[in-house]
Amino acid sequence: MERTDSLETGELFDCIVVGAGPGGLQACIHLGRYNFRVLLFHRPGGRTYHAKHIENYLGLRAVSGPDLLETGLAQAESFGVAVERVKVERVEVREGHFAVLAAGKTYRSRFVIAASGARESIAPFKNLPRFFGISYFTCMICDGYRTTGKKLLVIDRTINGARMSVGMKQMFTKDVTFLAQGFSLPPQYAALLDEEGIGRVEGRPEELLGEKNLEGVRLADGRVIPCEVILGWGGISLNEEYLEGLPLERDTEGFKIVTKGSGESSIPGLFVLGALRQGHSQAIISAGQGAEAAIEISTRIVEL
């Protein structure tokens, strides 16, 4: 099926998908296998791309994020999905269709799937790249298992880290210390950690120590906190600049996009997947949401 001509002629696509992570790719695979006209916008990078070892994806004992994405992209293309390797700049709601603006062109579609994920705020600790994804983790669901039986330091700017420390001790390792990054732990949380046998430190981490293996963290005041693994969380921002100005319903914090069961947002025809919407963020969850959105869109297109 020839897709590329249609990019110049302003043909109406059935669906435009923004983001080639697991969510966007799974949506494309389903939509492509319905023989719909599908265009995928792919800006390299994203959270899955930075995952070194995915071990909780059904059917794959262990896969790196880049390998999973590369295979998924080839799979989507094999079903006739057109791919534009550029960033989407804006999505507009027009009369009876969506207009998607990217690299100076305007593309039109009946449906849009926003699957552009989020980006993490990574702490500016010296030597972090050496250990990121190997012994410095940011996601308990993804990598908590990898801390099993090791000397763990949990670093957080909020009291959530104290709660996380208790959970980590229950599931993964008895040797847990919580580093309250730049704040004083309220007395009830200090008491909770003491009761649970979890060490606690307050200070400002500056440098990760160790050559091949992580050995500890140096604080701004010179103290060294020994550890073999770290769980550190700095928060996320959504990759949603291209949706700015659209009247999308948000959660009570005005952050995540509210969707119905199939992933449709408050704007009819605009579906939202993964970290952009409420719920847990995992590769396999995004993929499932992509499949669900695609199936819902197919029923609308053929008016079943």
Ligand SMILES: Cc1cc2nc3c(=O)[nH]c(=O)nc-3n(C[C@H](O)[C@H](O)[C@H](O)COP(=O)(O)OP(=O)(O)OC[C@H]3O[C@@H](n4cnc5c(N)ncnc54)[C@H](O)[C@@H]3O)c2cc1C
């Ligand atoms: C270090 C690390 C380890 C992880 N390990 C695991 C794990 O083991 N198991 C697991 O299930 N999950 C893991 N995750 C979480 C997982 O990566 C996310 O849940 C997953 O990214 C969700 O997939 P997604 O398709 O929603 O988004 P993403 O994978 O973030 O994909 C979104 C894509 O959209 C692109 N994009 C963004 N903006 C635009 C735009 N304007 N135009 C075009 N493209 C755009 C991005 O570049 C990216 O390619 C890990 C995450 C990290 C950071």
